[in-house]
Amino acid sequence: MTSQRNTTTKDPTIEAGVFTRDAATALSERLNEPAWMKEKRQVAWSIFEETPMPTTSDEDWRRTDIRPLKWDRLRPFAESSVKPASQLADLPDYLRAALDEGQEAAGRLALVNGQVVYHELAEGLAAQGVIFTDMNTAVREHPDLVQKYFMTECVAPSDGKFAALNGAFWQGGTFIYVPEEVEIKQPFQVVIALEGEGTAIFPHTLIVAERFANVTCIEETVSRRDAGLSHGDASLSPDGGGQALNDGVVEIIAGDGAQVRYAEVQRWGDNVFNFNTKRAIHRPDSVVVWEMGQLGSRLTKTYVDDILTGNGSFAKFNGVYFASGKQHIDLDTLAHHIGRGTGGDLLLKGAVKDNARAVFQGMIRIDPTGQQTDSYLKNDNLLLSDHTRADSIPSLKIDANDVRASHGATVGRIDEEHIFYLQSRGIPRDVAVRIIVKGFFASVFDRMSQERVREKLAAAVSAKLGGPRD
Amino acid sequence: MASTLTIKDLRVSVEGKLILKGLNLEVKQGEIHALMGPNGSGKSTLAYSLMGHPKYKVEGGEVWFKGQNILELAPDERARLGLFLAFQYPIAIPGVSMANFLRTAVNAVKGGKTNGNGGGGIPIAEFRKMLTEKMELLQMDKSFARRYLNDGFSGGEKKRAEILQMAMLEPEIAILDETDSGLDIDALRIVSEGVNTLAGPHMGVLIITHYQRILNYVKPDFVHVMVDGQIIASGGSELAHQLEAEGYDRYVKQAAGGS
Numbered sequence A: 001m002t003s004q005r006n007t008t009t010k011d012p013t014i015e016a017g018v019f020t021r022d023a024a025t026a027l028s029e030r031l032n033e034p035a036w037m038k039e040k041r042q043v044a045w046s047i048f049e050e051t052p053m054p055t056t057s058d059e060d061w062r063r064t065d066i067r068p069l070k071w072d073r074l075r076p077f078a079e080s081s082v083k084p085a086s087q088l089a090d091l092p093d094y095l096r097a098a099l100d101e102g103q104e105a106a107g108r109l110a111l112v113n114g115q116v117v118y119h120e121l122a123e124g125l126a127a128q129g130v131i132f133t134d135m136n137t138a139v140r141e142h143p144d145l146v147q148k149y150f151m152t153e154c155v156a157p158s159d160g161k162f163a164a165l166n167g168a169f170w171q172g173g174t175f176i177y178v179p180e181e182v183e184i185k186q187p188f189q190v191v192i193a194l195e196g197e198g199t200a201i202f203p204h205t206l207i208v209a210e211r212f213a214n215v216t217c218i219e220e221t222v223s224r225r226d227a228g229l230s231h232g233d234a235s236l237s238p239d240g241g242g243q244a245l246n247d248g249v250v251e252i253i254a255g256d257g258a259q260v261r262y263a264e265v266q267r268w269g270d271n272v273f274n275f276n277t278k279r280a281i282h283r284p285d286s287v288v289v290w291e292m293g294q295l296g297s298r299l300t301k302t303y304v305d306d307i308l309t310g311n312g313s314f315a316k317f318n319g320v321y322f323a324s325g326k327q328h329i330d331l332d333t334l335a336h337h338i339g340r341g342t343g344g345d346l347l348l349k350g351a352v353k354d355n356a357r358a359v360f361q362g363m364i365r366i367d368p369t370g371q372q373t374d375s376y377l378k379n380d381n382l383l384l385s386d387h388t389r390a391d392s393i394p395s396l397k398i399d400a401n402d403v404r405a406s407h408g409a410t411v412g413r414i415d416e417e418h419i420f421y422l423q424s425r426g427i428p429r430d431v432a433v434r435i436i437v438k439g440f441f442a443s444v445f446d447r448m449s450q451e452r453v454r455e456k457l458a459a460a461v462s463a464k465l466g467g468p469r470d
Numbered sequence B: 001m002a003s004t005l006t007i008k009d010l011r012v013s014v015e016g017k018l019i020l021k022g023l024n025l026e027v028k029q030g031e032i033h034a035l036m037g038p039n040g041s042g043k044s045t046l047a048y049s050l051m052g053h054p055k056y057k058v059e060g061g062e063v064w065f066k067g068q069n070i071l072e073l074a075p076d077e078r079a080r081l082g083l084f085l086a087f088q089y090p091i092a093i094p095g096v097s098m099a100n101f102l103r104t105a106v107n108a109v110k111g112g113k114t115n116g117n118g119g120g121g122i123p124i125a126e127f128r129k130m131l132t133e134k135m136e137l138l139q140m141d142k143s144f145a146r147r148y149l150n151d152g153f154s155g156g157e158k159k160r161a162e163i164l165q166m167a168m169l170e171p172e173i174a175i176l177d178e179t180d181s182g183l184d185i186d187a188l189r190i191v192s193e194g195v196n197t198l199a200g201p202h203m204g205v206l207i208i209t210h211y212q213r214i215l216n217y218v219k220p221d222f223v224h225v226m227v228d229g230q231i232i233a234s235g236g237s238e239l240a241h242q243l244e245a246e247g248y249d250r251y252v253k254q255a256a257g258g259s
Helices: A012-016 A021-030 A035-050 A093-098 A135-141 A143-149 A161-169 A416-423 A429-445 A451-465 B043-051 B075-081 B098-111 B124-137 B142-146 B155-169 B185-198 B238-246 B249-258
Strands: A107-112 A115-121 A131-134 A174-178 A188-195 A204-209 A214-224 A244-254 A259-267 A272-282 A287-294 A299-308 A314-323 A328-337 A343-352 A357-366 A374-383 A389-398 A404-413 B004-014 B017-028 B032-036 B056-065 B083-086 B173-177 B204-209 B222-227 B230-235
Touching (some): A021 A035, A107 A131, A131 A135, A135 A143, A135 A174, A135 A204, A188 A244, A204 A259, A214 A451, A244 A259, A272 A287, A272 A314, A287 A451, A299 A343, A328 A374, A374 A389, A389 A404, A416 B075, A429 A451, B004 B043, B004 B204, B017 B032, B017 B230, B043 B056, B124 B142, B230 B238
Parallel strands (some): A272 A299, A287 A314, A299 A328, A314 A343, A357 A389, A374 A404, B032 B222
Antiparallel strands (some): B004 B017, B004 B056, B222 B230
């Protein structure tokens, strides 16, 4: 929901000449796409051109300055250094770890720089009509479904500069279709990897759960500064060299009574600028659960919207974020209650240390039609050093008279009394701090349905806190 | 030889105001001392100062324990030497389970492991056995171990949890700061029985209390009266009964007249 204004400022993306209409056309041709998808890209590009680049004069971007991103140092396409593999065991370690090798999954998909390097689907699911594939394959093999849902009723190119750019340059991402009354117990696991400096990727995920379908998707994002090398912590050069870009879209269509759980473990390297537009459309009595850990990236701006159109639909959010070093993490949630008797329960907790900064903006919006809505939003922030900052801006816009809605926000430091209490039991101060921070996140972890996501996030929190590993 | 906590001429201020004004006291392993006094006499200041709370500023004096002036040590170092404080108002820490916290603390104090992850140190089976025994002693339900530290605990549960921590850490000198306050008679009996079981040749106890009530259950070897930051009278357990009957007025007047 970017508030846009006319501006005379030159558009740095267009000035840079990297992303152009011709480049979008070339991508369509290289992928041998049908005319309708080519057309979607062209429309998205036109909207992109007309949409001003967000600046700190825009309300949602007031605290997030994206000028350090140097568009002229980016490349719109990059090859994958990882060769496609038919066995999970043949993938590099970091991809296997991201795919939770050893755990059961309904299917697995690995994308490196937008290209598929591994795909599997559990036996029997295809026979039930379940589709789980990368988005480019879905365009070829399931054109009717993709044409119907891709950037039509959920996310649209007009939702913002980055949604439009994704619409024009998307490549890779996941397509999941679950037919009526099909319940899938195990999660689908997806890893989206970015490798190489200057690489720009545009994953586009679309999940369609039909009436009473039940599905879980876990996406993990990872990056490597140099292909074939584990990414180090070398600092970025002042001219923007070493930067990379992820511009993602996730669309979820939750049919009547459907249950969709979408988890994201975001662990981009510290050179990645990360922009996302994620949205769920709720049909009656559907439930969508977002489980999210934002740990990586140089800068993140992610929108997560629930459009609760259907009566009795429900949105839940269990989120953690932990920014360190020079990271800047900005999350923006919307629970838009349109249907009658809808519900929202959003809990996000974040910690910031070193010179990092976190921004949270959360809106509960209840339309006149959204009577008997019950919506709750809570955001807590823990500052772990003197040079950090966290802003928490929850807001309510209520146009119905028979609803319950509440929000809460806190920004604070660890209580010295808590540290003293643990120290009085023989626990050294630094260990006491780590125990208290882990405890701070526990109330979110306790709510998470996916054990493997919880474990990964808890381990990542421990690693960020420093000290001995679990 | 028994360890001794020796407090010499201790002077402590809080927010610029002098509260302890030259306090002397000696507590040996194996002894039970009761420190009694009216509100505002500085009893809790003494407890926090001995444990090293950063809000309490030492203006002078020494506290010797096991050959060290512990006033120079961080609170966790004092705990690892064998000192323990049962808090009057235990702190709730959400998200930290009682069992994990206790294991970390036990490993820090006894196992030399302080990695904060509950790893290493005392073997897990041995720890569990010890925890079960101590919880039975204090008539605590097993579910306590899974609950978050003091989070949502009733007053009585918090005090029992303090004594449980004492039982697990097995200190040489334990200070109980108003452990009897806010307890109903059943909880007081359970807590007192716990203290009696744990006290012995290996543990010295300093019971800080406003009332004589807990001393009906825990028999002190020595009773001290504290008024205005100093100990002004010491005696045997009969002194506690005398205080119960007569109140602190005489001592308060004596302290006022003497200054």
